[in-house]
Amino acid sequence: QVQLQESGPGLVTPSETLTLTCTVSGDSLSPYYWNWLRQSPGKGLEWLGFMFYTGSTKYNPSFSSRVTISMDTSKNQISLKMGSMTGADTAVYFCARSVTGTTNVAFNSWSPGTLVTVSS
Amino acid sequence: DIQMTQSPSSMSASVGDRVTITCRASHDISGWLAWYQQKPGKAPKLLIYAASSSKSGVPSRFSGRGSGTQYTLTINNLQPEDFATYYCQQGNTFPMTFGQGTRLEVK
Numbered sequence: 001q002v003q004l005q006e007s008g009p010g011l012v013t014p015s016e017t018l019t020l021t022c023t024v025s026g027d028s029l030s031p032y033y034w035n036w037l038r039q040s041p042g043k044g045l046e047w048l049g050f051m052f053y054t055g056s057t058k059y060n061p062s063f064s065s066r067v068t069i070s071m072d073t074s075k076n077q078i079s080l081k082m083g084s085m086t087g088a089d090t091a092v093y094f095c096a097r098s099v100t101g102t103t104n105v106a107f108n109s110w111s112p113g114t115l116v117t118v119s120s
Numbered sequence: 121d122i123q124m125t126q127s128p129s130s131m132s133a134s135v136g137d138r139v140t141i142t143c144r145a146s147h148d149i150s151g152w153l154a155w156y157q158q159k160p161g162k163a164p165k166l167l168i169y170a171a172s173s174s175k176s177g178v179p180s181r182f183s184g185r186g187s188g189t190q191y192t193l194t195i196n197n198l199q200p201e202d203f204a205t206y207y208c209q210q211g212n213t214f215p216m217t218f219g220q221g222t223r224l225e226v227k
Contacts, residue, residue: 099166
């Protein structure tokens with residue numbers, strides 16, 4: 001049974017860069033897609049982007065200028081970096097695995113979620 | 121982006137009822153529709169993907185159907201643990217997008 005757990009700061013100062021790490025246990029990163037999503041009362045659930053186990057990435061155009069997803073296969077971790085944070089980025093952030101390894105059409109396994117607050 | 125519109129936004133029902141939630145996409149999503157259940161303070165849980173394929177372990181009272189732009193999630197014989205918020209999500213076109221949610225409450 002795969003388990004995902006995020007780690008990172010719960011508070012970020014405006015204009016700074018958020019870095020979150022998702023540690024995967026119970027399975028390999030291969031051959032899945034690994035996604036980052038977030039949820040806020042105002043915007044609901046938003047998909048930020050994914051990294052395929054091969055290293056290829058795709059981002060939501062709404063965030064692509066300030067989001068980077070990377071992977072460390074030796075640690076079974078996926079990371080999210082989001083720059084130029086503002087109060088509008090206050091949300092619960094999730095990492096999630098695709099339901100299959102051939103397509104990234106739904107999110108099968110999710111991390112518990114971590115609340116990130118952007119405030120000075 | 122493809123807009124996903126769920127109806128109703130909220131509803132109340134009783135244990136044992138049958139309930140249906142509708143999701144409409146702004147464009148044809150070719151059956152790439154998923155349904156999730158979320159309880160307060162928890163991550164969403166996948167119930168259905170590809171419109172009608174149930175995730176392993178999901179009770180058979182949950183079923184999905186639809187095509188094109190119109191999709192439904194039906195819960196038969198509602199159980200106490202089913203009271204939650206339900207979301208649809210399209211996986212056909214990037215960026216993947218979600219509906220606004222349907223809150224299912226106890227009548």
